[in-house]
Amino acid sequence: MFPTISNGASEFGGASSVERLIVSKKVDGVIFPISIVTDELLSRVEDLNLPCVILGHLDGIGAEINWIDINNVQAGRRAVKMLLQKGYKKIAFISDGDKDIFNQDRIIGYRRELxxxxxxxxxxxxxxxxxxxxxxxxxxxxxxNGENPPDAVICSDDRLALGALRAAQKIGLSVPDVFGIFSFDNTPLTEFAETSITSTDVDTYELGIQAAEILMNQIENPQASLRQVLLSTKIIERESTARK
Structure with a gap:
């Protein structure tokens, strides 16, 4: 039994390398990221009746395929909720792009909680x-420096959050007393910054485990129900939101 995991990176041939694996029929199942999913790829998978799991989801992908993802809408809501509980009133959001589904979902959650x-x-x-x-x-x-400045910011990337902290330090904006900073991904950047940064922890290890379990179950039980799973996140609170 040979399930294969592919990230579709260009140095390994990109999406075409995944398609070659599928067509060769040398694997019993495959896990691939949403970033390489196309209608053509899904058609190949369906035509060959090949078990697969997608890491991530799109609105157009429904009950006809397995997928697993982080609940980014929930994560966006939780970020806003925590900042409001700390007394911040005007919360901005800095994303690292408006094309990725995870950023769109976090902003949906942000807006819903507001x-x-x-x-x-x-x-x-x-x-x-x-x-x-x-x-x-x-x-x-x-x-x-604009009109009605915010008193807190949510950053979708830890590098953005570190930049936010440095900007606040540059202009003498006290963190967290005057300005709060919240981030995602919980990389070492947030923990070891000069003022440690509160962050949402995304358990990518658990994401991988559950993706593999879903795939193995589909291989062993072809008639098993397809699964779509959203994993919850947790907040690691640090100095950047620890108002006195």
Missing amino acids: AANGISFSDRYIIHGIPTVESGMESVLSLV
Whole structure:
């Protein structure tokens, strides 16, 4: 039994390498990321009746295929909820791009939690940058120097969050007393920053385990029901939101 995991990276042939594996029939199942999913690839999988699991999801992918993903809508809501509980009132969101589904879902959650608390949404409070420290700095400086500046920011990438922290330090904005910073992914950047940064922990290890379990079950039991799973996240609270 040979399930295969592929990330579809270009150095390994990209999506075409996955298609070659599928067509060769040398594997019993495959796990691949949403980033390489196409209608053609799904058609190949369906035609060959090959068990597979997608890491991630799209609105167009429904009950006809297995997928597993992080519940990013929930994560976005939890980030806003925690900041509101800490007393922050005007919360901005800096993403590392508006194309990725996970960023779109986090912003959906962000907006839903604001609405649930009767807080008006402002387009100016959402900035789409790139995943660099410099982009995080530029975004925060733009926000705080504009009209009605926010008192907290959620960053979809830890490099953006580190940039946000450095911007606050540059202009003398006290973190967390005056300005709160919240991030995602919980990499060492957040833990070891000069002011440690509160972050959502995404359990990619558990994601992999469950993806493998779903695939093995589908291989061993071809008639088993297909599964779509959203994994919850947890918040690791640190200094950047620890208001006194």
